[in-house]
Amino acid sequence: MLQQTPVARVEPIWHEWVRRWPRPSDLAAESPAEIVRAWGKLGYPRRALRLHECAGILARDHGDVVPEDVEQLLALPGIGTYTARAIACFAYGQAVPVVDTNVRRVIARAVRGEAEPGNPSATRDLREATTITPSRDGAVFAAALMELGAVICTARKPDCPRCPLPRCAWVEAGRPAPTGPKRAGQGYAGTDRQVRGRILDVLRGETGPVERSRIDSAWLRDGVQRDRALGSLLSDGLVEQTSDGRFALAGEGGAD
DNA sequence: TAACCGTGGCC
DNA sequence: TGGCCAAGGTT
Numbered sequence: 001m002l003q004q005t006p007v008a009r010v011e012p013i014w015h016e017w018v019r020r021w022p023r024p025s026d027l028a029a030e031s032p033a034e035i036v037r038a039w040g041k042l043g044y045p046r047r048a049l050r051l052h053e054c055a056g057i058l059a060r061d062h063g064d065v066v067p068e069d070v071e072q073l074l075a076l077p078g079i080g081t082y083t084a085r086a087i088a089c090f091a092y093g094q095a096v097p098v099v100d101t102n103v104r105r106v107i108a109r110a111v112r113g114e115a116e117p118g119n120p121s122a123t124r125d126l127r128e129a130t131t132i133t134p135s136r137d138g139a140v141f142a143a144a145l146m147e148l149g150a151v152i153c154t155a156r157k158p159d160c161p162r163c164p165l166p167r168c169a170w171v172e173a174g175r176p177a178p179t180g181p182k183r184a185g186q187g188y189a190g191t192d193r194q195v196r197g198r199i200l201d202v203l204r205g206e207t208g209p210v211e212r213s214r215i216d217s218a219w220l221r222d223g224v225q226r227d228r229a230l231g232s233l234l235s236d237g238l239v240e241q242t243s244d245g246r247f248a249l250a251g252e253g254g255a256d
Numbered sequence: 257t258a259a260c261c262g263t264g265g266c267c
Numbered sequence: 268t269g270g271c272c273a274a275g276g277t278t
Contacts, residue, residue, distance in 0.1 A: 001274090002273090003273095004261090004272095004275050004276090005273060006264085006273045009263080009265090009273090042263075043263040044275090046277090047261090078276070080275060098274090100275080101275080119257090155272065156267080186262095186270095196261080197262055
């Protein structure tokens, strides 16, 4: 849930989920439709499907328990470099480097003396994080580094007077401005992502299949784009079409 | 490697 | 107002 999503927005939904589905097998027993609906407007709804799929694998192959090993974690859907290490570190106390967007920024500044992390390089990120990760108290260290980036060493307005680090290469260099080319903004208005979001919002608001006209009303300006977005939702497994031609969240369209 | 994948708050 | 950004992952 926390992937590319602020903690404050995730927190209430996470509480609801662990209350409703305390074990992986509880989550796996739900329909994808119910999962996507409970995901609400957290964004990137494919994450919800991957989490659902992951829960099924944990229930079936891992005794309903999240594995401790980074390699095993990486093999699970929706779990990449960051998440695998975060679980190993925070849930199981392993002193493995945990590199998220905050840590990348802190290292870029404090260690390399650069204003911004630059292009992601998993290899370099992990190498640099490894050099500063202590062999003991790995979880405390990782949490502290992430928190430093989230609260003090922020992207827009770093609060250097409150920074606890004894020294920082970026400050010592006179806080130089970013050097590289500014990365292309994500963009959203008018993209397929926005259209997908509109369509999904219609389906989340219903308990069963809806007519094609309801889908069409979600995006009026461009029918080609609307069809493309709907097609991608179908191929992602977020939406399904019923035998009578209507559309629903996957798993609630009735038997097919 | 780069493009794609949501949503909402902040300045 | 609009661009930037957020506990990234997959293809």
